[in-house]
Amino acid sequence: MMNIVLLEPEMPANTGNIGRTCVATDTRLHLIQPLGFKLNDKLIKRAGLDYWDKLDVTVYSDYQDFLDRNPKAKIYMATTKGHHVYSDVKYEPDCFLMFGKESAGIPEEILVENEDRCVRIPMWGDIRSLNLSNSVSIVLYEALRQNGFERMTMQGELHHLHWKE
Numbered sequence: 323m324m325n326i327v328l329l330e331p332e333m334p335a336n337t338g339n340i341g342r343t344c345v346a347t348d349t350r351l352h353l354i355q356p357l358g359f360k361l362n363d364k365l366i367k368r369a370g371l372d373y374w375d376k377l378d379v380t381v382y383s384d385y386q387d388f389l390d391r392n393p394k395a396k397i398y399m400a401t402t403k404g405h406h407v408y409s410d411v412k413y414e415p416d417c418f419l420m421f422g423k424e425s426a427g428i429p430e431e432i433l434v435e436n437e438d439r440c441v442r443i444p445m446w447g448d449i450r451s452l453n454l455s456n457s458v459s460i461v462l463y464e465a466l467r468q469n470g471f472e473r474m475t476m477q478g479e480l481h482h483l484h485w486k487e
Contacts, residue, residue, distance in 0.1 A: 326343075331359075334358075351377055404433075406440065413464070
């Protein structure tokens with residue numbers, strides 16, 4: 323099972339959207355405090371719709387608490403400062419994909435200790451960064467693709483009509 327880690331997220335709507343993506347992909351969500359909102363914030367619930375109660379979420383008091391409670395975690399850190407493109411990395415089926423807070427990303431003190439596991443999403447021009455929930459989706463779905471979309475539904479059905487044969 324994949325793991326998404328949000329380090330000090332600030333915006334409840336982003337965290338709600340990410341929570342919904344985690345439910346849809348059977349991915350665990352790890353939230354590292356401080357959070358820029360309360361977990362019962364109605365904006366989280368609105369963005370996560372009726373999926374929030376199905377979410378496997380763990381909250382940590384700080385980054386060290388996260389490391390202490392996940393000592394063998396293989397962590398990939400998404401950052402605009404990374405040398406490796408996210409799609410060039412081989413993701414393990416139980417890896418941790420970490421994303422920093424919206425206003426500042428993952429602190430450089432953490433990045434410099436994990437340079438070989440820092441990944442970036444290519445962007446054109448001088449755009450500072452993508453939206454956090456979009457970035458999570460991009461990297462998570464690449465990791466899921468590499469692992470064969472294990473246990474995921476691979477085809478859909480029409481509600482009222484039938485596909486032509």
